[in-house]
Amino acid sequence: MRRRRHPELERRRVVAGTHPVDVRGTFDPARPPVVLVHGVGMSSHYFLRFAGALAATHDVYALDLPGYGTAPRPSRPLTVPELGHVVAEAVGALGLADPVVVGHSMGCQVVVDAVKDHPGLWAGYVLVGPTVDPSARSLLGQGWRLLRDSLREPARTNAVVVLDYLRMGPIRYLRTARYMLRDRIEHDIRGCTPPGLVVRGSRDPIAQRDWARSLVRAAPDARLLEIPGAPHNVQHTDPQELAAACAPFFDTCRPGSRPGGPE
Template sequence: MVAERRGDAASARTVVLVHGIGMGRKVFGDLVQHLDEEALVVALDLPGYGDAPEPTRTPTIERMADLVAAYLRHLGRGPVVLLGHSMGTQVVTETAARHPDTVDRLVLVAPTVDRHHRRALRRLWRLGRDLWGESPKVLMLGAREYVRAGLNLRRKMRAMLTHRPEAVYGGVSAPTLVVRGEFDVVVPREWFDEVVGAIPNSRAFVVEGHRHETLIRTAGPTARDLRRWLSEK
């Protein structure tokens, strides 16, 4: 993996960011700017994404979760606020369930995969619908990161779709914030409500007027609610 650190290293709070499929740590640029004055913020490139080398074999979601947990222990800052977007929510959920000592709080932004619509073509169709009319910023950054993800994107998609996050949610003990863009086609409201209901200690937040790539378009609304939530005991 590749890890990029920004922000206040003297802060007691550490926020670690995990991207979605085809993406990389660069998509969190706006979110980092909203958080780096009050926390140490670490954005990751998972194996084979962004600047991280392509592994010989495409790792499963569970394997990537173990790698994230190993890095968090190496980081040595105690339990962190662990945030994932899209496929990244599957990785961080597994991390929180398999390695609860590494996670203080969990944030799931646009959680996948909707168990009712797991087929790859269906997922791609929904993503295409969601991106129709999106901002040029989202389209350009997303296209660049997908190209960087390489020729093994099909295998990575298979690893994402074979994972069953619904079997893991009940094992998450960390307080969890679940976020959805109001018009997110990839994460329909029914699935979002199911995710929120399956996690024992969770809260829902809907970003009005936003879609699946809400953190790329502008991270301000999510960052504001995240700060409010983190300030609560």
């Protein structure tokens, strides 16, 4: 009998407003909840190693947003603000109280909209490898950085990325990427009042250090954290290191704790 790679995670489907969302989670309300939001073209798949690292101490939920992964496709790709609303609705459908929400890449833009528009819903937020750096706000600019990153990622990570991209399809990917480029996370983050943590791998060419620092400065309450030697998909390449580095921030987001995080 083949052993399941992530036996602690169950698959369920919830309805977020009018949109079905697929969830891989621990569904353990006795532990503090963490919600994981993927980037453009991706799915919960590339969060599984990180979810497994968190599952020992947290109630983890990795989402497949509408049109991504195994979730049904809406009639058109959803915009970044629409996806942010879906995330908030999914948290309500799951019955989660004061979760920390973690986004990766374009998922950071989705998370910022969800936090800005529903500030009382969250204990805190984490942005891992956030997009879009204004110095590369074009399909060409982002494509070049993505290519550079692919040369720094291990083969198994690139395989996960390519398979998810193929599942989404090039036309839907490009339409969604245009929404991503139009979104202004650097402005929206000013409305994120819960405590935040901005994380990047030190070898990430997509979310470069100066860009990450500018987001931290724009946020009302956020800190910067770097994972040494990690590329853009740090949650897949270095899940244990990322979980350990974020643990102090997660602890401060628990009820009764004082907001804060690593210096």
